[in-house]
Amino acid sequence: MTQERLKELIKEMDSLKNPEKIKIFQRFFKTGKGEYGEGDIFLGLNVPTEKELAKKYKDLDFSDIETLLDSKIHEHRMLGTMILCNHSKTQPEKAFKFYLKNAKRMNNWDLVDCSAPQIVGKFLINKDKSILLKLSESTNLWEKRISIISTLSLIRDNQLQPTLDISKKLLGDKHDLIHKAVGWMLRELGKKDEKLLEKFLHDNYHELPRTSLRYAIERFSPEKREYYLYKIR
Numbered sequence: 001m002t003q004e005r006l007k008e009l010i011k012e013m014d015s016l017k018n019p020e021k022i023k024i025f026q027r028f029f030k031t032g033k034g035e036y037g038e039g040d041i042f043l044g045l046n047v048p049t050e051k052e053l054a055k056k057y058k059d060l061d062f063s064d065i066e067t068l069l070d071s072k073i074h075e076h077r078m079l080g081t082m083i084l085c086n087h088s089k090t091q092p093e094k095a096f097k098f099y100l101k102n103a104k105r106m107n108n109w110d111l112v113d114c115s116a117p118q119i120v121g122k123f124l125i126n127k128d129k130s131i132l133l134k135l136s137e138s139t140n141l142w143e144k145r146i147s148i149i150s151t152l153s154l155i156r157d158n159q160l161q162p163t164l165d166i167s168k169k170l171l172g173d174k175h176d177l178i179h180k181a182v183g184w185m186l187r188e189l190g191k192k193d194e195k196l197l198e199k200f201l202h203d204n205y206h207e208l209p210r211t212s213l214r215y216a217i218e219r220f221s222p223e224k225r226e227y228y229l230y231k232i233r
Contacts, residue, residue, distance in 0.1 A: 006064045013075060018044030020162065029074070029108055036141065037108055041093055045075045054082035062087070062098055069105040077105065078157050081115045082186040088119045096123040100131070105141050109177055116146045121153025129154070141177065144170060148181045155188050163189045171207040176205045183215025190219060205232055 021044030029037040045053075060068075060083050068080030088095035099106075104205045106112050124132070135147035148170060151163040167182045190197035201208065201216065205228075208216075217225050 003064070004205070005057060005060055006067060009053065009079065010076070013043055013045065013079070015052065016043065016045055016049060020044065022047070025033075025074070029110075036175075039072070040108065041073045043073060043075045050075060050078055050082060053079055054086065058083060058086050062094070065098075066102065069102050074108065075109055077107075078114075079108065081111050085115055085118045088123070092123050095119050103135070104140050104144055106142050106146065109145065112142055112145045112149055116149040116150040120146060120150040124150070125154065125157050125159070132162060132166055133169060136166050141175055144173065144178055145181050148178070148185050151185055151190060155185065155192060158192060160189050160193060160196060164196075167200070168204065171209075179209040179211035182190060182209075183212035186212065186216035187218055190205060190216065201228060202232070203214060
């Protein structure tokens with residue numbers, strides 16, 4: 001029965017294809033040769049449409065989700081990810097283990113960002129978090145991004161140390177998507193404890209990528225931003 005539902009979903013998604021947005025998405029998600037999204041295929045579906053489809057087909061099971069995640073079409077993987085997020089509310093451990101098994105299939109920043117806090121971060125709130133350090137040491141870009149983005153849920157629960165630990169581990173990473181992710185999570189941490197953020201910035205200033213720094217200090221006063229950008233040594 002679920003296979004029929006899966007076929008129905010894929011057919012409906014194909015009917016909603018938007019050629020004009022396909023070209024925009026191909027540029028936005030860096031699908032050119034040598035870029036992080038090289039070869040990704042798009043249907044041109046927007047996020048509100050995908051959310052509606054995820055609600056409509058929320059009954060798809062884990063095997064159907066795995067089929068969607070195996071697809072070369074970006075929106076198929078996004079729908080699979082969204083439905084998995086729904087499953088994580090009622091089957092958190094199963095969704096967590098399934099997610100880690102399929103982490104490399106979360107192969108674009110939007111897939112990671114919409115799922116890692118919900119499926120990984122929330123699950124780890126009252127558990128051992130060493131898996132995040134392990135992910136941060138991966139050679140895979142998306143597993144590394146999962147490691148830091150997952151800490152968003154921990155920050156919201158006032159557990160700030162994991163963000164500092166993962167950020168420290170990722171300081172030497174060369175990829176811009178990791179620099180942005182680290183800066184974003186540091187900024188979120190700063191909303192909870194600005195002094196803790198400033199201490200991290202001072203302690204790691206010379207190793208912190210410029211992009212990470214700019215993201216981290218976005219909420220500072222103009223004077224304090226200028227200090228960190230131009231005056232601190």
